[in-house]
Amino acid sequence: MGESIYQAYEDEIECLQEEIKILEQKAKETQIYSQEFLKTMHLQKEMFDVQNPESWKYSNTDLEAQIEQTESQIALLTQLTGIGFSQHTVTTVSEGNNKTKQCRLSGCSHSLHFELEFELTEIQTEKDVITTVTDLNIILELNDVYNLSTFISRTEERKNLLMFFRTFSIFAKWYEYRQVTFRHFKEKYPQVVKLPEGSSGEYMVLKCSKLTGIELKIFWKILVSEEGVVTPVLDLLTKIPTEALYFDTGKIMDSAPNSFRCILRLHGIEAAIECLIGLCKEP
Template sequence: MDNMCQVYEDEIQSLEEEIKLLTEQCEDIQQESTSYSEEEILMAIKSFQSEFQGESEGCESPSDLKAQLESLEADLSFLMKFTGIQFTSHSKKTVERTRNRTVQKHRVSGTCYSLSFQLEFQLLEMQDEEKVSSVITDLSIVMESGEDLNVSKFVSRTEEHGDLLTFFRSLSLHAEWYEHRRRTFLHFKEKYPAVVTLPEGLQGDYIVLRNPKLSEFELMVVWKIHLDEEGRTTPVLDLLTKVPEQVLEQNKGSIEDAPRRFRSLLGLFGIETAIESLIKVVGSQD
């Protein structure tokens, strides 16, 4: 019932804002033109209030509303688990309202797996005799991405086109890869603590493999998550080596060929198996 009360309170607050806006618009009209009398303006406001009250009285019973609310909450919970997207706050403000045009300003923040985001945009709704159309304008996105130039380009393109559907679809997949990488790094760190180190923590994009007995020899597995301007996410992995000169001279061919072999392992067995194969090789060196 608390949720239902909150819904009604939000509607009342929204109505109050709309009445205030309508009153201001009427005052402006009155100052600029003598076409509308004060009595006509007050009648228009009362008509608007009566219309809203009539809609409220025609609502379904509290039990039906509660059942619908529970169903919506269940659907929302499923979508959050499926996409990883969870909204933490949302506010809206009506900045313009006419008979066939409404402009609302929205602010939204949330998380997608371990990545956070903030959105601000205006929603323009226009109604004619046949349909209602909506257009997003003035879209601004703040997305946790560090200094990732690819993410910045994607965000800029999304802001330019006002395409929120593509943004959330791409964000879900992109953040899912981040989460997959984080869990993979954590798994290998816990399973092979003597060999695996994470210089930048779980949010970093590489791990270092080092045998404690051969500290000068190490392999670095770099795991980038590329996001292009169209919103497509691609994992990009590579292998870097750090080998003492004496060892390099003796095994130059095999060491220089290690990155190519690692990429072959990725294609044949997948990311986890390829990385674990390297860990076992490094850990077995004497």
């Protein structure tokens, strides 16, 4: 009796194991079928998107949004740095594991245009890719600024693109500010202010209408060191007829440059120039 019960249990266990195997096999077949079904549906969807232009409007909308976002970011970057790019071409030359990119870049900083020709060499190492500037040529529309030309030559030797962009943007900002300031006073006081070299020149002349023959020259230079430090320097030069010197007993004309520098430190550039013009023009 006991052996028959054990035999019945063993038979039932074997049946259960057989059912489990059958279920596992069906589960595998179902999983494979589901994967194939999903893959087929995905391919059909892609074919539908290609054949149905109505579906394109969603991707186009996303693309337009990305373009607008990129343009706004570029506009913000240009506003912050004062540098904008108008043209960029790249030619890649491969030599074994190394790649050389020959680049040409055009743009402007404030009102000054520039062109760059440089080479980027990429060297593949075991851990990373090292990129270095191996050649640099800078072309500017300004050729008569000695300090800037010296800095550009130094930058080309060092092949330092970052220093060029940083220094040139600061220089261009001061250059444009000087132009705007000279133009402003020329338009405001046309009878007093003269610009022999135009608004892009380095000096302006104030003709004193109260006393004939007396002129004040305001020199405004923008110095650039070899290390890229930009420094605006303003100075005053006086011109007075010899016969008028006898009446200048208080040596006012001799002390004028120092007085002008003091006003600059206390009130700034525009206020200092305005003060000198007030001395020259008719009341």
